[in-house]
Amino acid sequence: MVTMTTGHYTVSFPKAILTIAIGLGLSHSAFALEALSDETLSQQTGEGIAFLPENVKMVFQKAEDNLSGAQNTARMADRGYDTGLIRVIPVGPLSSTATASGAKKADLFIYGLALSKSDSNVNSRFSNTGVNLGTESNPWVLNVLPVSTYDFAGNVQSLSYLGLEAPLLRADGTLASDTAKLGLWGDIFSRNSTTSTTVNAATGAPDSLGGLENRLRVQMILNGLSLNGSNLKLFQTLGNATNNSGLSTTYNKTLGLAGLIRLNTDYNAGTRTTADSSRMLRISTAELTGTTSCSTTGTCLNTPAITGESAPNFNALEGVYIYSPNINLVLGSVYQPLIFNTDGNNFSLEVTRIPNVASIYQQIYTDYSGQDKSYKGSTCNVQNCGTTSTIAGVNYQGNTATHSSISIGTATIDNSNLLKAVNTSSAVGLTFKDSAGNAVNLGSAAIDGLMIQHLKISTTGL
Template sequence: MTTLNYTFKYKRTFLSSLIGICLSQSCWSLEALSDDVLSTTVGEGVALVPQDTYMIFQGQNSTPSDILDRSKDTGFIHVIPVGPLTNAAQDTNKNNIVDANDHSVGKADLYVYGLALSKSDGNHNSRFASNDSAAKISSWGTATNPWIFKVSTENQVPNFQLGKSCIAADVTCQVPYLTLEAPLYENNIPTSARDGADAYNLKLAMWADAFVLDQSKREGAADLYHLGAKAGQSDPNRANRLRLQAIWNGFSINGSRLQVFQTLGGATNTGGMSVFYNNTLGLTGLIRLNSGDSANVRTRTSDNKTLRLSTREMNVTDNLTTPALNGVGAPLFDSNEGLFFYNPNINLVLGSLYQPLVLSSDGRNFTIELARIPNKPEIYQKIYTDYSNPKSTTYAGSTCNVYQCGNNGLTGYQGNNATHSSISFGSTTYDPAKNTLSAYKGADAIGVSFGAQTPLPSQNISMPTNNFTNLGSAVVDGLMIQHLSITTKGL
């Protein structure tokens, strides 16, 4: 685990100090690199290769020796609801009066704690490997395939102005962007830890407590979560808490990318467009969470590549307190209960330089919006795709899945032109000619289940337990978001 003890002032050496932190390996203290030293460095970004790495949320005053002490898993993210409930929300009887005849309504107070990212141990009921060395990600990337933090410029990006064409030297069609790229997803997955194999076998684990709070009580009050069944009532015996365990074994985020930039102009409030899109903060994201090839999942159990969500706690002591605050130790869950997703491959495309995800505010609330696709061939032909074989050269968009992400004629290419998403669970078949996935429909298909599957000892086939319900495999392929808008209210 890397521990940084570092103090610096905002002087001329700030940038070199920051880069020095990014480039350093595990250490107890750092010295800033001088500007003279960095002046000899050539390049447009910073390459990072984390080694012997893991991350875990623990409470304050924890030490490295506490890493396997579950009572220390108290580092948390606290999501607090803001603002009072409206009368319309509390009027469950819909008689325009809020009184003791209405059912109580409360907001959720959420704690996320014990969040950990490490090398997978294949256990779908543990948040961390049994020892420190087994939890370390030996090398997350390599010198030839590292994390990259860089600034680049894309030329001839059409703006939203209909009828305007971009020439090569048109500065109004240039988009400088800041990007963070994980190592590329390699179709031939490395077999040795030194070559980055651990990055394809990650483990993510967390616990969450969601409480229904009584908003008539002050923060920190002993009866804050004692909301009764009826409006205005208090009940200390009512279970106003939902506890969740989430564990994902055997996945990779390689191939993911985030870009930040200022959007171009040209949009008007006509044709479904909005001036909101002009010259504001823009984002694009490619989120790749892959467990690997799923063609043979139907003939074997895949517990070591499983996302599990569980709510059946085994050591319930108090429904109205959270280990995030009282430090009584992380809860234990029934290892065979929950919703299991086997061999999940999730490849989400969120916008592009041609269709940005924009953020803005009216001074009170904020809006996140995936821009509409304008009726402009220079833009929509970069987004839509053609599934015929051979493909049309008119439409340049492409689907991102575990086998291929984007397409510029190179096998396995991971380019910037992926515009369609792909989500699959369990057994699938892949058509390389069209770059499409479909769910396997045989009786032995696995993918999503309630309860854990167990193998039949004499065969390599999944068989149900008494509490097992197999829903089969599932695929959502070629997903493209045409338009999305989310606006907060009442902040």
């Protein structure tokens, strides 16, 4: 479903078409397309596109051509064929220091990636039921919007950004849409760089197991996932960053990104005293015997990504169980963008330094005493994320928070929006289980008010 929108209000699509038709009719044949400059395009705004994913399910299966409809249906019901892969390819040489210390390249194969409607099964990556990700009144939105902000010197400027916005999260935590199940398998190897292999064009994986050493096989299952409240903003950064101000001139007029990533499973995590499999992340490594071919020495170096064998089976109980995980990450903002840059050879990813300008840092920092209202910063958690907004009579959580939070298990949020892990014996949180299901509960955990002052990641030797 696709509709035209302004913000989160839907606009009649036929009306929009009629307006365009009238405009074209009045202009007769005298109009022509005209190229716009980057500077002009950067200031353009308009209506957006709303889209509503309905009955969505997806699973990576083995690449096979010329199958009949009946065969495809049978494959969809058989998890043994879930071996379609993503490969993280090792490139570039290791440094002499790393080699001398015994370091080797990593070769990672992710296969069986699956998305479906959440259930309470902790031993299945795929429920085979479609998930609805939003509603007609609260869809996903892609649009271009203006915002008044500051350049790096604190001068008020207008900025336009391309935004992708997930359905908003209601202030009371009510989810009108479904929660999702996400699952995958992974084989992680160390690779001997002296052994060369060619790539199988049909699968994207090496054509042999040569050079693989030391395998770690994992299964990940996440139940109850909600992305509601997340958004991404893409824009050209503003100017006036100077070396004299302690900033880098590379901040000026480059690609900027602001992200609010909300991966939540439990609005009422503070009330949980028993394990709930419908709100849980499980990571396990105990594969059932007899499902893979290993060497006589017990070293298992095979992977369906290369050999094409059936997908693995895992013990139904073993693993790390993370109950009620709630992750709300603020990665950059229009005041402190996340930028992508290059020096011509290597590239960098950087959360810019915060300028020593009151008009800017007061938008980011928080006065936890509550005395100085000029500080606008706040923390995003599953229940609050900045200034609440009201649309069509419904209260939604905001998206203006500047600090991040992470919680596992029973964690409360007080009236001051402070996130606290519950430390009583009834708290549910991080739990380890052995292959017999014997459990050790380590309790809950919370990280509150996390803010990135400055972060830069750069490649070398490219």
